[in-house]
Amino acid sequence: MxxxxxxxxxxxxxxxxxxxxxxxxxxxxxxxxxxxTPKEVLVxxxxxxxxxxxxxxxxxxxxxxxxxxxxxxxxxxxxVYGLASFxxxxxxxxxxxxxxxxxxxxxxxxxTLAQEAAIAALDDQKFVAKSLTENAKGxxxxxxxxEANNIPxxxxxANFIFIPSKRNLGxxxxxxxxxxxxxxxxxxxxxxxxxxxxxxxxxxxxCLKKNLDLLK
Ligand SMILES: *Cc1c(COP(=O)(O)O)cnc(C)c1O
Numbered sequence: 001m002x003x004x005x006x007x008x009x010x011x012x013x014x015x016x017x018x019x020x021x022x023x024x025x026x027x028x029x030x031x032x033x034x035x036x037t038p039k040e041v042l043v044x045x046x047x048x049x050x051x052x053x054x055x056x057x058x059x060x061x062x063x064x065x066x067x068x069x070x071x072x073x074x075x076x077x078x079x080v081y082g083l084a085s086f087x088x089x090x091x092x093x094x095x096x097x098x099x100x101x102x103x104x105x106x107x108x109x110x111x112t113l114a115q116e117a118a119i120a121a122l123d124d125q126k127f128v129a130k131s132l133t134e135n136a137k138g139x140x141x142x143x144x145x146x147e148a149n150n151i152p153x154x155x156x157x158a159n160f161i162f163i164p165s166k167r168n169l170g171x172x173x174x175x176x177x178x179x180x181x182x183x184x185x186x187x188x189x190x191x192x193x194x195x196x197x198x199x200x201x202x203x204x205x206x207c208l209k210k211n212l213d214l215l216k
Contacts, residue, residue, distance in 0.1 A: 019158070042097070069096065073092045077089055
């Protein structure tokens with residue numbers, strides 16, 4: 001990405017952990033990237049899945065903001081807090097950048113109800129902890145199935161797991177899973193499955209098991 005930066009570059013988007021792979025950029029790599037990025041280029045780090053991260057070397061981006069005037073960090077209440085339909089999230093950046101952003105931002109803010117819901121959600125860390133436990137259990141369910149059947153997958157730092165398809169059969173696998181009543185994200189190059197309840201995961205895994213030939 002650094003090599004692709006030129007004088008036309010205005011913004012660089014880093015999704016960390018990444019969607020749809022569930023992979024991540026570590027702290028040292030992110031810092032060295034920021035150190036070498038021109039200060040006129042905005043670096044937006046989208047951390048929609050940050051709460052799920054277990055990797056020890058994941059960057060503490062909020063602490064980096066004071067060092068990098070061109071860094072902005074984006075978070076959402078749509079994932080671990082379960083408030084997707086409230087359309088609420090936030091960005092953290094340096095005051096100068098935020099002031100510039102205000103000029104172009106739409107005059108009306110997020111809704112009052114959504115803001116109240118977000119504040120209440122922040123206080124409900126028990127729900128977050130439960131979501132994280134359920135997610136870890138679900139990831140383990142998928143990993144056990146994939147390992148047992150020798151199916152390659154990407155280690156996930158998020159609430160989904162990505163299974164690449166060497167033979168570009170992702171859409172076909174997605175159609176089979178749809179038949180069993182679940183929508184997953186399918187690309188020709190692989191599938192991304194959101195972690196559900198233990199029962200949901202069991203049903204999806206049973207469907208994948210019936211279609212092992214497509215996964216190999
Ligand atoms: C879900 C998600 C968001 C946040 O979306 P909202 O508009 O807040 O619901 C941002 N980035 C990525 C990569 C996401 O998956």
